[in-house]
Amino acid sequence: MLTGSTFGIGFSTTIKSLGFQNFTVAHELGHYFIDGHVDALLGSGKHFSRSGFISNDVYEMEADAFASELLMPWSLIESIIKSKAPGFESIKNISERCESSLVASAIRLCQDTKETVAAIVSFNGTVEFMTASESFRSIRGLEWLRRGDALPDGVPSASFAHRQKWINECNISEEGGKLRSWFDGVPDLEIEEDVVGLGSYGRLLTVLVTEWDEDEEDDREPSGEDNWSERWEKGIFRSKK
Numbered sequence: 664m665l666t667g668s669t670f671g672i673g674f675s676t677t678i679k680s681l682g683f684q685n686f687t688v689a690h691e692l693g694h695y696f697i698d699g700h701v702d703a704l705l706g707s708g709k710h711f712s713r714s715g716f717i718s719n720d721v722y723e724m725e726a727d728a729f730a731s732e733l734l735m736p737w738s739l740i741e742s743i744i745k746s747k748a749p750g751f752e753s754i755k756n757i758s759e760r761c762e763s764s765l766v767a768s769a770i771r772l773c774q775d776t777k778e779t780v781a782a783i784v785s786f787n788g789t790v791e792f793m794t795a796s797e798s799f800r801s802i803r804g805l806e807w808l809r810r811g812d813a814l815p816d817g818v819p820s821a822s823f824a825h826r827q828k829w830i831n832e833c834n835i836s837e838e839g840g841k842l843r844s845w846f847d848g849v850p851d852l853e854i855e856e857d858v859v860g861l862g863s864y865g866r867l868l869t870v871l872v873t874e875w876d877e878d879e880e881d882d883r884e885p886s887g888e889d890n891w892s893e894r895w896e897k898g899i900f901r902s903k904k
């Protein structure tokens with residue numbers, strides 16, 4: 664919000680998560696610091712964000728990317744990423760160390776890990792978004808889940824989709840399964856499926872972990888270092904004029 668020359672940030676406290684609130688504030692700081700945002704968004708003096716990686720608007724995406732790097736800098740998450748704890752454990756560790764939400768932490772993990780991990784956020788059985796590590800993305804035959812897709816029948820996540828109390832209590836379930844239950848046409852790989860209730864956010868976080876020998880398909884060597892410049896170049900940010 665801009666009043667005269669004074670900027671203010673308001674955030675919702677309906678979602679009782681410090682991580683979510685931190686992310687909202689960091690997102691708004693992104694609007695303040697990134698070139699062009701103030702002019703584009705505060706013409707009327709007020710801007711209401713839909714932060715949290717669910718918007719396709721370029722300004723919202725840039726502010727989300729800014730918030731992610733601000734709250735979860737490589738220096739804080741490097742040891743967690745390199746410890747290669749499986750799936751949800753790393754996400755939880757990032758979330759605790761950086762006081763960031765589990766969803767933001769899952770996205771950050773997927774950007775940097777060499778492990779084969781995907782995270783899916785769903786609401787009432789419908790996918791809101793999917794994110795995955797580079798290794799996961801390289802799985803042959805993978806068809807990306809899109810916003811609005813239904814969770815596949817029979818996967819553990821689908822059985823928790825409507826259990827609001829279970830979700831509110833932030834419960835966690837860990838089960839084994841097959842990647843093919845999620846994606847037709849992929850190789851026959853075993854997966855671990857961690858399902859996490861996101862509390863008052865009302866959504867379900869699913870973390871899929873598998874092993875995929877990328878070298879058979881692709882001989883690029885993941886650096887294992889912070890690849891922020893690569894992320895930048897991939898176009899999260901518009902090119903500077």
Ligand SMILES: [Zn+2]
Nearest residue numbers: 712713723726
């Ligand atoms: Zn915004």
